[in-house]
Amino acid sequence: MDDPPNVDTLVSGLVSDSESARKYAVFKLQGLLGDPSFADAFIQADGLLALRDAVMQTSGNTQAYALGSLDKLLELDIGWECVDALVIEKAVALAVGQPLVNIVRNALTLLVLVVSRPLGGARKDGSTTFGFRAIKPALDNHPNFLESLVHRLSAPDHTLCANALQLVNALMRDAVVNGGELEWPRFIKRLQDLGVIGGVGMLMRGDAANDAGSPLAAAILEFQGLTKLLLRKWKEVRVNVELHEHKKALKTIHLASNPQPFSPPDSNGEPGRKGTRKHHPEKWRRLGFETESPAWEFDETGYLGMMDLVDFTRRNGDTYQKILMEQSMQPVSQRCPIARASLSVTLVLYEHFEIDGSAVVEGGGHRTSLQDRVLEARASGNLDRLYRPLLLQWGRLHTAALSAFIRLWKAAGADLADFYKIEEVVRIVVERVIGATTRKTDVAKVEEELRSVSLDKARQWQMEGLDEVYEDAWGPHLVQIREQLHHESLQFMKEQRVRCLLEGSWFPTSAGGDAAWRFVRLSHNRRHLHYRNYASRGIDEPGLDDLPEKIDLNAVTSVDSNVSASEQPTALMNGDNSSTETLTDKPSPEPLKAATTTKITVIGHPPPTKSYILTPLQSEPVETVLLELYPQSSSLASEWLDGLLLLLNQQPITKDTTSLVSMMEDWGVRLRMLNLRWEDVDWDALEMSVKGERVEVREVPSRDGLDDDYWYALPET
The missing domain is CATH 1.25.10.10 (Leucine-rich Repeat Variant)
Known part of the structure; x- marks a missing residue:
């Protein structure tokens, strides 16, 4: 060289x-x-x-x-x-x-x-x-x-x-x-x-x-x-109406609303004459500001909030005017304050992209440190999360998120008292939709998703987010609470399923769908299953005295079934898709004439008889089939299979029962976390229709004026 x-x-x-x-x-x-x-x-x-x-x-x-x-x-x-x-x-x-x-x-x-x-x-x-x-x-x-x-x-x-x-x-x-x-x-x-x-x-x-x-x-x-x-x-940058650029921006927001000429009425209430035109007394409040001096309302967002609002009015001129016209026909409390909502969305995006938490890029040796960050992100597989191209589409994201705010406001039937609730829902929607994107996600796709998110979906995300927040905050405490609530929910379902067995049910005697029927009922002491075969299904439900055949539950060793595999097809075949049917007092529906494929088999030791003698090689009786049940619906199958399993101190296995246990457990956790009391519930908002009937809302009794000197009146026996 x-x-x-x-x-x-x-x-x-x-x-x-x-x-x-x-x-x-x-x-x-x-x-x-x-x-x-x-x-x-x-x-x-x-x-x-x-x-x-x-x-x-x-x-x-x-x-x-x-x-x-x-x-x-x-x-x-x-x-x-x-x-x-x-x-x-x-x-x-x-x-x-x-x-x-x-x-x-x-x-x-x-x-x-x-x-x-x-x-x-x-x-x-x-x-x-x-x-x-x-x-x-x-x-x-x-x-x-x-x-x-x-x-x-x-x-x-x-x-x-x-x-x-x-x-x-x-x-x-x-x-x-x-x-x-x-x-x-x-x-x-x-x-x-x-x-x-x-x-x-x-x-x-x-x-x-x-x-x-x-x-x-x-x-x-x-x-x-x-x-x-x-x-x-x-x-x-603080908004100052004395500055030309800021004054021009406010004027743009006002003129984009297509304000109509306003002439104050005269002393007789008649329309004003020409030449007496003045500003509308709600010039700025009709646009969604809280007062007629809107400059201070930009204190949190600064000139950024004003830019975003101007951009929205320019991108959606016709929609902006249409919304204002529609809202002018509604009570003031039910109007969505567009200007206030716009400023709220600006802050939501600002928090989402962590603008305040980002490091300021300075001169000098910053380029080397940036390359190190890129190398670290690539090594950890987070390169797509390092780049945020949607940040460059700030105006389009703000417009789409504000449109979602207005749409969710209408869907919820919200009023001014609900503003912060809708704001929180929009924050969750932004986190879910924008937060799930990669560097290759097109902004048009994000806009479409923000346009299509329903209120129900947003509330679902909200509840999932609540679980995650409390899971992080409570940790081991939540595990203990869930275990306790799972046990309580399981005990509740056991009692409900056993009550179904106590009422008794009709079953065909075979899977062929013939005319023979069997009625089965659990005894009051919950120790025996009573049953009897009939030539046809009766209208009335027989009492225990009419059911001579019985099985001692102590002799039952297991309950076998194909319910889990055939539960969904059976439910569809019988037109039954309700997992809460067993919680109502309605009688079981008439069975279909089609043959059922669902089978529950009760297995155990037969009762001792004179003809049944154990041989010296036998230490205990051989297991045999004690009873076979052919339920005609998925709900009936769930009641009897899980009811029998719970009586034997085993875990339920059907989807109906396990989903109900999970639902009660989840709601129990949420109620514990929110620390709700009876008087905290807005009963007016919780009025609902059940089976087409209005639920009566009863007033919470007061203890005012009561002391310890009280007594109960017992009914005469």
């Missing part, structure tokens, strides 16, 4: 008249100037001026290498004295009109370094060589520079995309940090109008973002962080 050329040789090559010598010198410099000691020696040998001349006077690959060499020096924070207005002008011109990719890449890198340079980097003559102000004169000479820069984001060369996005990031950061309160919003809006959001969004969803070690991945993440910084900055 040849030894690298020394500094003097390279400097001589830079000032040589030979194009090949100059090209060789700048090519070698690119690799050597990364070494600080070599860079110092190069500057001591007066090579800086020669390198500047190469940047300004050469072309093609020689110019690309010269720019790359200068970039290496600037990255070491040396050599700034040669970066004057002419060099910046040259870099801007190359970035706009140069077709060679390698030249454009290095020119953009130079501009990134200039814009990102710390505030302390001022020249001795007082002129500045940092920030947006350093390149602004050159941009004035090239008005299409920003448009060209945004266009570079879609270039096929990923390094060029990365350099272009790094410059966009540097310009945005400098505008926010060093720009005035009025300057940076205008500059950011200009970039957005040029399509920077769409360009970066495509990069986020593309395959290039998977390359965790590339500068492009870090640049994308930096842009995402800057977007959060901008949202935070807009939220911190």
Whole structure:
């Protein structure tokens, strides 16, 4: 391997008249100037001026290498004295009109370094060589520079995309940090109008973002962080109606509502005359503000909330007017306050994307730390969760979420007292819908899901979320409570199922569907099953005295059945899909003539008889079938199978019983967690229809005026 050329040789090559010598010198410099000691020696040998001349006077690959060499020096924070207005002008011109990719890449890198340079980097003559102000004169000479820069984001060369996005990031950061309160919003809006959001969004969803070690991945993440910084900055800007931009925004919100001319009535109540037109007394309240001085209502959301509301009125002008017209016909308490709801949705999105919790992207060595974050995310399989392209679609998400707020308000029949309840439901919907997306999820799909979420689905999510919250908060306590409630629920179902057995039921004597029937009933002491076969099914239910055959439950060893496998088909065959039928007092429905395939087999030891004698080899009687039951519906099968199992101190196995136990257990947990009392329940809201009949709402008895001197009147026997 040849030894690298020394500094003097390279400097001589830079000032040589030979194009090949100059090209060789700048090519070698690119690799050597990364070494600080070599860079110092190069500057001591007066090579800086020669390198500047190469940047300004050469072309093609020689110019690309010269720019790359200068970039290496600037990255070491040396050599700034040669970066004057002419060099910046040259870099801007190359970035706009140069077709060679390698030249454009290095020119953009130079501009990134200039814009990102710390505030302390001022020249001795007082002129500045940092920030947006350093390149602004050159941009004035090239008005299409920003448009060209945004266009570079879609270039096929990923390094060029990365350099272009790094410059966009540097310009945005400098505008926010060093720009005035009025300057940076205008500059950011200009970039957005040029399509920077769409360009970066495509990069986020593309395959290039998977390359965790590339500068492009870090640049994308930096842009995402800057977007959060901008949202935070807009939220911190207080709304001031004295400012032209803020006053104009409020006027836009008002005019988009299509306000009608208002003339106050005269003293006789007649319509006012022409020329007496005034503002409507509810000019702002009719739009959903709480007062007629709406500026203070933006205190929590700042100018960000105003921007979101303006954006909604522009995107949904006709819908906005239609909603206001519909609500004007309703009582004030039942109208959805659109403006207030809009501000609420802004805060919901702000919390969802954790804007306040995000780190501010600063200059300096931030790019290395960003690359480390990308590498860590890829190693842990969370790369898709690191990028949040939907954050860039803030306006569309706000519009869709606000529309969902209004729709859920109508579906719930809410009034102003329910505002925070609907807000919480919308927060859950946003977490579920937006929180489940990946970096490749299209915003149109999210909008569609927000449009289609029903109130029932949202409430289901709300209850699931409640379980998760309390599960995290209570931990072992919930386990203990669930175990206790499961035992109580199981005991309740045992009593209910046993009561069904005490009432007795009719069963066909075989699966063939013949005319023979059998009535089976549990004895009052719950020790025997009484039964009798009949030629036909009777109208009345026989008493225990009419059932001579009986089985001692102590002799029963097991209960076998195919109910679990055939439960659902049997239910459908019999037109029975209710798991709570056994909780009603209605008689069992007439059985179908079709044959049943459901069978319950009671197995045990036969009763001892004179003819039955154990042999010496037999230690206990052989098990045999004691009784066979053919239930005609899934509910009847569930009652008898689980009832018999519970009598034998075994666990229920049918879906009907286990689902009822789970339901009672879940509701018991929720009631314990919410610590509800009788007087806490809004009984007016809980009135319901059961089987078409109105449930009577009884007043809670009061103990006012009562003492311990009371007695019970027992009925006479």
